[in-house]
Amino acid sequence: MTLRIGFVLGSTPDKWARAWRDQQAEPLELVPVEEADQDAALREYDACIVRLPVDTTDRHVVRLYEELPVAVMGIEHLLTLEEELSTADLDEEQLVLPHPSGWTPAVEQLSWPEMSVKDAIETVAAGTGVAIIPMSLARLFHRKDATYRVVSDLEPSTVALVWDKADDGDRIQAFVGVVKGRTARSSR
Numbered sequence: 001m002t003l004r005i006g007f008v009l010g011s012t013p014d015k016w017a018r019a020w021r022d023q024q025a026e027p028l029e030l031v032p033v034e035e036a037d038q039d040a041a042l043r044e045y046d047a048c049i050v051r052l053p054v055d056t057t058d059r060h061v062v063r064l065y066e067e068l069p070v071a072v073m074g075i076e077h078l079l080t081l082e083e084e085l086s087t088a089d090l091d092e093e094q095l096v097l098p099h100p101s102g103w104t105p106a107v108e109q110l111s112w113p114e115m116s117v118k119d120a121i122e123t124v125a126a127g128t129g130v131a132i133i134p135m136s137l138a139r140l141f142h143r144k145d146a147t148y149r150v151v152s153d154l155e156p157s158t159v160a161l162v163w164d165k166a167d168d169g170d171r172i173q174a175f176v177g178v179v180k181g182r183t184a185r186s187s188r
Helices: 014-025 033-045 117-125 135-140 170-179
Strands: 005-009 028-031 046-050 059-067 071-073 130-135 147-150 156-162
Touching: 005 033, 005 059, 005 170, 014 028, 014 071, 014 170, 028 033, 033 046, 033 156, 059 170, 071 117, 117 130, 117 147, 130 135, 156 170
Parallel strands: 005 028, 005 046
Antiparallel strands: 046 156, 059 156, 071 130, 071 147
16 A cells, blocks of 8 residues: 655655655655645645644644745845845835735735745746745745845744644554654664
8 A cells, every 4th residue: 555645845755755665665655735735635645744834633743844934036136135134124025925924014015816936936036026935945946037035033934744643553653754764773
């Protein structure tokens, strides 16, 4: 039986998939999941690598790593002169994507249509506004006409492995072991 693991875009499941193949005979299927669909994916797959927050009621959570928030902008933007930004530096900017924390710049915001991260980066690359996203997504959707800067005073996002407590069997625990760095010779 195949172990099915969903993973949010920008996360890094490849090293764990390689370790799984080295240690386990059971096949592993990695399925990309949009961040907006994480909660639904948790009901569909054996486990998911997600970007918190998600509903953790009756679920196990193993925090894997944190991602720095970055402001993505066109390469001609005045903010590219700075090495690092704060939210105060962004107070006069238009956010083309809402920030998960609810933070918004001080200036009145335009009404933007819903868009994917990729579309948001395309929009800011054209010189319209900024998008604040995890650094991994800025790297994943990198464009020559866009760049990014770390936003120092926003909380990082957390990437975690999440699965239902009711489905906490040997297969999932074997994958958790791989994620935690256990080898075939390690013990719990």
